[in-house]
Amino acid sequence: MKKPALALIWLVLAAVGVVGVYQRLTTGHELAAYGSYIPWGLWVASYIYFIGLSAGAFLLSAVVYIGQVKQLKPLGPLALFTALCTLVMALLSIWFDLGHMFRAWEVILRPNFRSMMAWMVWLYSAYFLLLTVETVLALVEPTRPWLDRPGVRGAVARALGGISVDTARTWVRRLALVGVPLAIAFHGGVGALFGTVGAQPFWHSGLVPILFLTGALVSGAALLLAVYWLVWPVRDDAFRATTRLLGTILLGLLCFDIILEWAEFSIPLWNSNSHEVEVFHAVTSGPYWWNFWIIHLLLGTIIPLILLVTRRTRPGALALAGLLIAVTFLSVRLNIVIPPLTFPQIEGLQEAYLSPHLEFSYLPSAFEWMVVAFVVATGSALFAIGTAVLPLLPTAHSTGDAPVAREAHHA
Secondary structure, eight states, X not given: OOHHHHHHHHHHHHHHHHHHHHHHHHHTTTTSSOOSSOOOOHHHHHHHHHHHHHHHHHHHHHHHHHHOOGGGGGGHXXXXXXXXXXXXXXXXXXXHHSSSGGGTTHHHHSOOTTSHHHHHHHHHHHHHHHHHHHHHHHTTTTTGGGTXXXXXXXXXXXXXXXXXXXXXXXXHHHHHHXXXXXXXXXXXXXXXXXXXXXXXXXXXXTHHHHHHHHHHHHHHHHHHHHHHHHHOOXXXXXXXXXXXXXXHHHHHHHHHHHHHHHHHHHHHHHSTTSTTHHHHHHHHTSTTHHIIIIIIIIIIIIHHHHHHHHOTTOHHHHHHHHHHHHHHHHHHHHHHHSGGGGSOSSTTXXXXXXXXXXOSOOOOOHHHHHHHHHHHHHHHHHHHHHHHHSSOSHHHHHOSOHHHHHHHHHO
């Protein structure tokens, strides 16, 4: 896809998103399709979706810096910055979902550490700080050739010039070691937030935090594969080999996630007397069947699986598989959040009161999608600016000669 097409898509998302944010700031939650019985909707699903992308991309960067995988070494800064951008998108999503958006800082200043949400906020804060510092340190070595350049790139290089390369390498590895348990803790904590809700049998399972972690790895690896193919400027043998390696990693993670999802669905459906079976039926054969069978299984699992197995030497096909998984994984998060809330906890409650905000059915409104469009446009703009001014790509710092960079790109 050419840059003008991407720019046009971004402009559409930004324009639609600005309208959605204006409506959110002026009307609050009035235009959202959820209500008192279904208090969580698209924005909560988007939040755990983007958090998963961030955690997955970060854990793959840890493989680079801890495992010292030489072939993936050039991907380290790109993976870290991708994790940072998707974290910003996740925090924006949940911020828009808050009833009082501008009171979010209260959780930091007056936390209740008996609350799982308070722990999540503190873990996010620590993760955001660690990710920012590690990204900065990872850019110390690539910026060295820019020290004498004018403009923004030279300013960035000189700002980092006081840090030695050896010190940066040492601390990047140390922070990666610290970040792995932190990433597991905060995203597992999101799963624990759902898993500890005893009133919802569909969520109340020890498998839920594990599914959140494997989902993060799958979606994060898929996003990194798609991003790598999209922005990497040098299409040489090393690029093709790295794409194949990322495709192999993604294939293994996808197969493992399929096994866990099979266990999650098959056991309750086999034991039809279990409390959560009606929710599984709603997902597989009820009002949300299309989200499960078409978007998740067909577009997000079966087609990518075929591409990853049969087109292992085609970087474009592998990238398409990654893109399909990364984009459609939102359907997995929607199936986690929405269907359990559509069943009343008290029999007959759906007939007891009649009101537009007292219903047990939910489909995201256009307004909710417009706000998500703003979140995506914001994250995309941040990523585009980063790749333009930071040495995240090889030709950005491997040579100062623009014609040479262009020749490498065309090669």
